Amino acid sequence: MLGLLLSLWVTLPGVVRPGEPGFLGNVNLIFHEAGHVLLMWAGEVVMLLGGSLFQLLVPAACIGVFLARGERFAAGLVTLWLAHSLAGVSAYVADAPLRNLPLITGDPDTHDWWQLFTIWNALGWAPGLGRVLHALALGAVVVGVFVALWDDLKEKE
Template sequence: MSGLLARWPAWAPRVLGLSAALWVTVPGVVRPAEPGVLGNVNLIFHEAGHVLLMWAGETVTLLGGSLTQVLVPAGCVAAFLWRRDRFSAGVVTLWLGHALAGVGAYIQDAPQRNLPLITGDPDTHDWWQLLSGWNALGAADSLGRFTLALAFVAVIAGTLLAVWDDLQERPDEP
């Protein structure tokens, strides 16, 4: 077995890791209303955001769920970039894209309130409350589409960032 691993190119584990990350994240970006396992991770951070920001008033508490859902993976991306670990930053950017897609779907759902909520009460839909309060419910589709577009950009950018070092020309090593 060790002979087989010794013959693998150095980049093979990274390709396998990136492939696994894409397999977990891309379906939730393409079909954000069916977010899969990673959607449950995002939900934990979403709900924690409401609790952590409830001291800041109703609007910030409502926004806090979506903000935290996106800021946690964004913070992880920043931490990996700080360490100059582009591969890990790229993989975590895929999670950021997944989180953005979930928020985009949630925003788009505000007028209809069809997505299942953990409260079971459609009147507790964060984005319905926010956009209704701002008299901007008509902007839900555009704002949701914009957020979904950001999700796709994050997936593309994350993939490129993850493979960046492997795409760089290297001098021939002796």
């Protein structure tokens, strides 16, 4: 239980150092940028989506591996990573109209979601989609805690 609480404290954005992405934020950034590179061949829209997609798929794949091996506690902890990643993507999506988040390029015109919503002529969708993704992130925290504690909860029955 202590390990789970420590993991929650470390993984939730802004808890350790408010305003900074923290360790997992930097890990997510690596997978985000790798997604752009790996999907560059598939066209502009897929390449732009690839960053956020890979940022979510990598922890999701790790969850799948742990569940397949029957390691629920590990799967639950990694679900907290997925929640962190979802929270990051939700903030990025919601930021599209304003483009206030710092980008590694330093150029607000390279904002993936601003470009996507501009291509789709749907910039007004950004706040709503950001809220939906944030709600999914909060749900992932609850699911992660439940999955991590499943064996303990089952023993008490």
